[in-house]
Amino acid sequence: MDIYLLEAIVNGILLGGVLALLALGLNLIFGVIDVVWIAYADIVMCGMYVVYWLHDFGWPLPLACAATIVALAAFGALIHLLIIEPILGSAPINQLLATGGLLFFLQSFATLLFGTDFLNIGVRLPIIEFGGIYISFARLLAFALALVGAVALYFFLRRTFIGTAIRAIAQDRDIIGLMGVDQRRIYIITSMIGGALAGLAACLLVLQYDVHPFIGNTFGPLIFMICVLGGLGDMIGGFIAAFVISQIISIGGYYSNTELSYVLAFTFFIVLMFVRPRGIFAR
C-alpha cells in the first residue's frame, strides 16, 4: 500500500479523535436538552484563548488547562441559564438561533479583544515517526483523551445516579419530574459537562492549531454533522461517525484537495440525512 495513503488514513484516525472529542460535549447537550448549541465550536475557541493567555501570563500549561476546563464548565452553565432556559419551552429552532446570536457575539467580541491575528501558544509537541509514517503527538494525545473522555462519560451516564437521570430525561422529558428528579438541575449539570468537554477540547486544539476568532468555523459544521450522523445523544454512534467523516476528509484530501474532501464530507452528510434521517445507526 502507498505509504502516503497509509499516512492519510492514520492521520484521519487521529483527526477523528479530535472531532470525536469536540462532538462529545455537543452530543450530550443535543441529546439530553434537545438544543443545538450552534456556537459550540466558538465556545471551544474562547477556551483556546483562555489557555493561550494563561500560558502567556506564565502559568504552567497543565494548570492553565485545568483552569480553562473549570472556566468553560461555568460558562456552559451560564449559557444554559441566560440563553437557553428562558426559551426552553419554545420551538427548538429558536434555541439554535439564540445560540447563533451567541456565535456572532463570541466571534466579534474575540476580534474586538484580540484582533484577527493568528496566535500560537509556542508549545510544540514532538512528531513521532513510526515505520516511515509521521504522526503528530498532539493528535495522538487528543485521540487518547477523546477515548478516555468517551469512556468516562459512558460510565458516568451508566453508573451514577445523575447519569441515569440524564439518560432518563433524554428518553422522556415529561415523566422525569414525577420521579423526583429536578430537571433544571440536570440541565445545568449537563451544560456544565458540555462546557467542560469544550474546555478539554480547547486544551488539545491549542497545541495543534493557531488561535484566531474564526477558528470555530473550521470545526463547527463538522461536529454538528457528526452528532446528527451518529444519532443524537448516542455517544458511541457519534464516536464512529467522527471517524467516518475524518476518513472521508483525510482520504479525500489525499486524492484531491482539502476543500473538495470537505465538500465530499458535507455531501455525504446531506445524502445520508435522506437515507437515514435519524443517524447511521438508528434502529
Place this chain on the structure above:
Amino acid sequence: MSARNILLAGGPAILLILSFLAPPYFMHLLIQILLWGFIYTAWAMMGRFGFVSLGHGAFMGVGAYVPALLWNYYGVTPWLGIPLGVALSALLALVIGYPCFRLRVVGHYFALVTLALSQVVLLSIVAARDITGGSLGLSQRAVGFSWYALQFPDKRYFYAISLLLWLGGLAVWRWMNRGIGREVLDALAEDEEAAASIGIDVMREKLRVTVISAALTALGGAIFGQYLMYLNPETVSGIAVSLQIVFAAIVGGMYSMLGPTVGALLTISLNEGLRVAFATNFIGAANTIYGILLMLCIIFMPRGIVGLLGPMTAGTSIRPARKPDEKLAA
C-alpha cells in the same frame, strides 16, 4: 388599508427623490439596504412558514458566481448568465427541498442540512480556485458603462435597479399572500395530514415556496455581484452569509412584508454607524452588539417568533397557539 397604500406609494417616491440628492456614500448604503432587504425578504418567504433555511448563502453564491464566470470566460452577457444562475439555484433548492419535505426532515435537522449545503457551495468555490480565484475573490471584467454587460459606474443606475428589484420582491410577497398558496401553507402548518386529506398537494406548495425563495435570493446575489464588481466566496456564500440573512430577517420581523427590509436597514445602519464612530479601532464592535441584539430579540420576543416558527416543529414540541390577527386577516 388606505394608510398602507399611501405608505406603499409614498415610500418609494421619497426614496426615488432621495436618490438624486444623495451623495455617493449614502447611495451606496441605500443600494446595499435595498439589495439585502430584497434577499432577506426572499428568505422570509419560506422562513415565515417555518422552513428555517441556513442554506441561502448557497443560493446567493450560485446566483452571483454563475453570471460572473460566464461573463469573464465566455463573454456571455449577464442578461443570459443571471437567469441561468437563478435557474441553477432553483434546481439546487428543488434537489435539497424535495427529499427534505418527503422524508420530513424538519426543524433543526432541516437547518443543519441546509447549513451543510452552504458549506458545499462555499468550499466548491474555494476548491475551484483556478477558475473562481478561490478565497482571493473574483473581479468581473470591467468594460465601463454598458447595458450589455450590465455594468454602470454611475451608482444611480444600480440604485434604480435595486429599487425595482426590492419592489418586485414585495410584489411577490403580496402575490403569495393573495394567492391560494398562503392559505394552503397556513393550513398545512396547522395540520399537514388534514390539509392533505382535503386535497391540498402539500409537497407542491412547500416546494413552490422554497424554489421561489431560492431563485429570488440568487437574483439578489447576481445583482449584488454586478454592483460590487467583485465577488468573494465569504461575502456571497457560506454559513456566515446564511446566518446574516436569517438573523437580519428575524430581527426585522419575518412575518410582515417590510420586516426583513427593516432588518436590513437596522443592521446596515448599525454597522456603518459603528464603523464611522469608532473608525477601525473596534473591528467587530458592530457584530458584538448585533450578536447581543439577536439573543435579546429571540429570548424576549418569544411569542412573535414562536408564532411563526412553531408550525415547523409540529409534532416535536408543544404547538403554539394561533395568532388570531394573522389568521383573521388571511
